[in-house]
Amino acid sequence: MRYSVSMLASVVTSLLLAAAPASSETVKFGLVMSYSGWFQPIDGSTIDGAMLAVKEINAKGGVLGQQIEVVSFDNKSEPLLGADGALDVIGKGAKAILFPSDFDFGAPGAFVAQQNGVLSFSGASDPKWGVAGIGNLAYSMSNASQAQGALLAEWAFETQGWKTAYVLLDNTIFYTKSLCGSFATRWKQLAGDAGLLGEDTFLNSDPSIDAQVSRINGLETKPEVIMVCSYAPGGPSALRQIRAAGLDQPIVSGESMDGDYWAGTVPNLSDFYVVTYGSFYGDDSDPAIADFFKRYEAEYGKRADVSYGLRGYSAVQAWATAAERAGSVEPAAVAAVLDTFKDEPLAIGPTTFTPELHISTTRPITLVQAQDGKFSAVGKATVREFSLD
Amino acid sequence: MNAAIQIAVDAMSLGGLYALTALGIGLIFSVMRLANFAHAELVTCAAYALFALSGQPLVMAFSGAIVVAVALAVVTERIAFRPLRRADPTTMMIASFTVSMLIQKLLVFTLGSRPKSLDPVPMLSQAVSIGPTQVSLLKLVTIAVCAVLLLALTLFLKRTSFGLQMRAAAENFTMAQLTGVRANAVIVVAFALSGGLAAVVALLFAAQSGFVQPRLGVPLMITAFVATVIGGMGSLPGAVIGGLLVGVVTTLLQAYLPPDLRPFREAFLFALVILALLVRPNGLFPARGLKERI
Numbered sequence: 001m002r003y004s005v006s007m008l009a010s011v012v013t014s015l016l017l018a019a020a021p022a023s024s025e026t027v028k029f030g031l032v033m034s035y036s037g038w039f040q041p042i043d044g045s046t047i048d049g050a051m052l053a054v055k056e057i058n059a060k061g062g063v064l065g066q067q068i069e070v071v072s073f074d075n076k077s078e079p080l081l082g083a084d085g086a087l088d089v090i091g092k093g094a095k096a097i098l099f100p101s102d103f104d105f106g107a108p109g110a111f112v113a114q115q116n117g118v119l120s121f122s123g124a125s126d127p128k129w130g131v132a133g134i135g136n137l138a139y140s141m142s143n144a145s146q147a148q149g150a151l152l153a154e155w156a157f158e159t160q161g162w163k164t165a166y167v168l169l170d171n172t173i174f175y176t177k178s179l180c181g182s183f184a185t186r187w188k189q190l191a192g193d194a195g196l197l198g199e200d201t202f203l204n205s206d207p208s209i210d211a212q213v214s215r216i217n218g219l220e221t222k223p224e225v226i227m228v229c230s231y232a233p234g235g236p237s238a239l240r241q242i243r244a245a246g247l248d249q250p251i252v253s254g255e256s257m258d259g260d261y262w263a264g265t266v267p268n269l270s271d272f273y274v275v276t277y278g279s280f281y282g283d284d285s286d287p288a289i290a291d292f293f294k295r296y297e298a299e300y301g302k303r304a305d306v307s308y309g310l311r312g313y314s315a316v317q318a319w320a321t322a323a324e325r326a327g328s329v330e331p332a333a334v335a336a337v338l339d340t341f342k343d344e345p346l347a348i349g350p351t352t353f354t355p356e357l358h359i360s361t362t363r364p365i366t367l368v369q370a371q372d373g374k375f376s377a378v379g380k381a382t383v384r385e386f387s388l389d
Numbered sequence: 390m391n392a393a394i395q396i397a398v399d400a401m402s403l404g405g406l407y408a409l410t411a412l413g414i415g416l417i418f419s420v421m422r423l424a425n426f427a428h429a430e431l432v433t434c435a436a437y438a439l440f441a442l443s444g445q446p447l448v449m450a451f452s453g454a455i456v457v458a459v460a461l462a463v464v465t466e467r468i469a470f471r472p473l474r475r476a477d478p479t480t481m482m483i484a485s486f487t488v489s490m491l492i493q494k495l496l497v498f499t500l501g502s503r504p505k506s507l508d509p510v511p512m513l514s515q516a517v518s519i520g521p522t523q524v525s526l527l528k529l530v531t532i533a534v535c536a537v538l539l540l541a542l543t544l545f546l547k548r549t550s551f552g553l554q555m556r557a558a559a560e561n562f563t564m565a566q567l568t569g570v571r572a573n574a575v576i577v578v579a580f581a582l583s584g585g586l587a588a589v590v591a592l593l594f595a596a597q598s599g600f601v602q603p604r605l606g607v608p609l610m611i612t613a614f615v616a617t618v619i620g621g622m623g624s625l626p627g628a629v630i631g632g633l634l635v636g637v638v639t640t641l642l643q644a645y646l647p648p649d650l651r652p653f654r655e656a657f658l659f660a661l662v663i664l665a666l667l668v669r670p671n672g673l674f675p676a677r678g679l680k681e682r683i
Binding site: 203 | 391392395396398399402406497502504505506507508513514516523524528594597598599600602603607608609639640644648651
């Protein structure tokens with residue numbers, strides 16, 4: 001009996017040895033993303049950004065001398081399929097996985113990754129994508145939504161000098177709720193309770209927001225700025241209805257309204273300001289970001305129409321940088337280095353992680369404006385005060 | 390006064406849009422007991438036609454939308470629903486879901502899921518003043534178009550021989566057939582009318598929202614379906630009044646609920662729907678031909 005056990009052990013050992021050289025040739029990075037379905041327009045450029053990073057890093061010799069091999073899985077815009085996807089790519093040897101850029105969409109897969117001791121990256125703007133919500137192996141490349149909301153309030157009040165605001169929240173996803181929530185809190189700190197003239201909600205699929213727009217129109221004092229927390233298609237449609245009703249106040253919005261692919265919905269849109277990760281209109285003040293969008297355009301033969309590619313690129317870049325520094329691609333070792341990132345110069349900007357917080361908050365963020373239907377960079381801004389609650 | 394005018398205009402324009410959609414659904418249900426969930430895709434495809442014909446004169450673009458919606462309605466009737474005409478209403482409803490999903494997925498497959506921008510009638514995107522009140526021109530036009538269409542449809546049903554046949558079929562399909570009403574013709578005309586109504590809804594809705602995407606018609610269709618249930622399945626006046634009612638109640642809830650309760654607007658709306666159905670299980674205007682016979 002003892003003899004057969006040792007024989008079995010030697011067979012297993014020799015099998016492992018035989019398999020070892022094959023797996024040491026490449027290191028696997030998983031992409032469990034929405035390659036198809038309704039979330040694809042959001043994930044598409046993130047995927048493109050990640051693939052560009054893989055190509056560029058491989059051209060420079062890869063990670064620790066190994067080429068990065070991408071193993072991909074299409075979750076078909078079904079969040080729960082992400083869990084199958086995580087198992088699939090982990091089975092193929094993925095050491096780190098990039099998931100869709102939204103907590104609700106990416107979390108089912110990320111939990112599986114965490115349980116299997118694999119790193120999970122995302123462009124989710126929710127601080128739950130980290131130690132608190134998923135585990136110590138989850139990292140987000142975004143600026144936390146609460147920091148974005150507070151930053152918009154500070155920029156509107158201090159830089160633009162607007163004194164009264166109105167908040168219109170698309171109450172459909174977590175991101176928009178925390179964005180508008182933190183905007184309202186910070187605005188009241190700056191402008192006083194009286195400076196917030198009102199708050200209202202709608203749903204992204206609402207056929208009409210007439211009643212909400214009429215309420216603003218009926219105010220005794222009209223707000224000097226309107227904060228709209230939404231995303232396409234409901235968000236642009238809301239802007240259209242606001243403008244059609246004769247309200248021409250400046251409108252500010254979060255990263256979910258990034259891009260100009262929806263611009264036709266609101267012809268000649270003016271006085272619209274949105275936070276993004278970088279301006280792809282050829283005028284970003286950061287040469288590294290401007291250069292990124294040039295390389296992106298050269299690679300894919302078309303100009304980027306959202307800034308999300310920076311997040312996909314930076315996820316792969318962060319992982320590769322940390323692995324090089326750790327001298328290992330083992331997730332725990334890579335995570336230990338990621339936790340020490342202090343203003344790490346990634347494509348998306350200086351990025352800081354701590355053992356407790358795996359998302360950026362004070363990284364400078366780009367403001368983009370639309371005037372007469374033309375988009376252009378306004379500048380960069382950094383949040384001063386915010387709360388992640 | 391100011392607010393009252395605005396709320397009235399909001400309520401009537403939204404109600405009108407729901408009423409036209411509900412009427413499209415009600416027309417089909419009244420003649421063949423089919424709750425056609427694919428009506429949403431008639432609206433969506435008509436809106437895509439408007440998108441494809443962007444830049445053309447409005448008359449051309451709108452004619453294109455009508456052609457697409459009517460053709461799609463007639464083709465789905467021929468391929469999917471005619472073979473099931475003697476089947477259980479539930480079977481037909483499932484078939485309509487199938488058609489709806491198939492068209493949605495085909496749209497995603499061929500045109501992509503990213504919303505596409507369109508502006509079919511740019512001149513409507515402006516505000517006009519009624520006294521001191523500013524309202525969007527589009528809403529006034531929506532109300533006018535709904536009123537004209539409802540009037541035209543009423544005249545068609547009451548004054549033409551085809552209208553008479555349709556009303557007879559709606560009341561008692563078998564009896565109507567026995568008296569010489571051509572079943573196939575009546576049903577095809579009902580589908581064509583329903584497609585035409587969908588094209589009008591698509592134009593008004595696209596002018597308001599400014600985009601089209603594969604699920605464009607779905608939220609409208611769901612609300613309009615609720616409206617037909619409240620109005621009384623199979624009753625055309627019921628569908629219209631149900632649609633108007635849902636639009637008015639939604640707008641009033643949004644306007645008068647306290648801010649903390651506004652996110653739960655739908656819960657209040659559907660509580661009212663349940664209440665209405667408890668009091669009148671067959672809807673406010675039950676269709677005569679629909680009562681259960683024992």
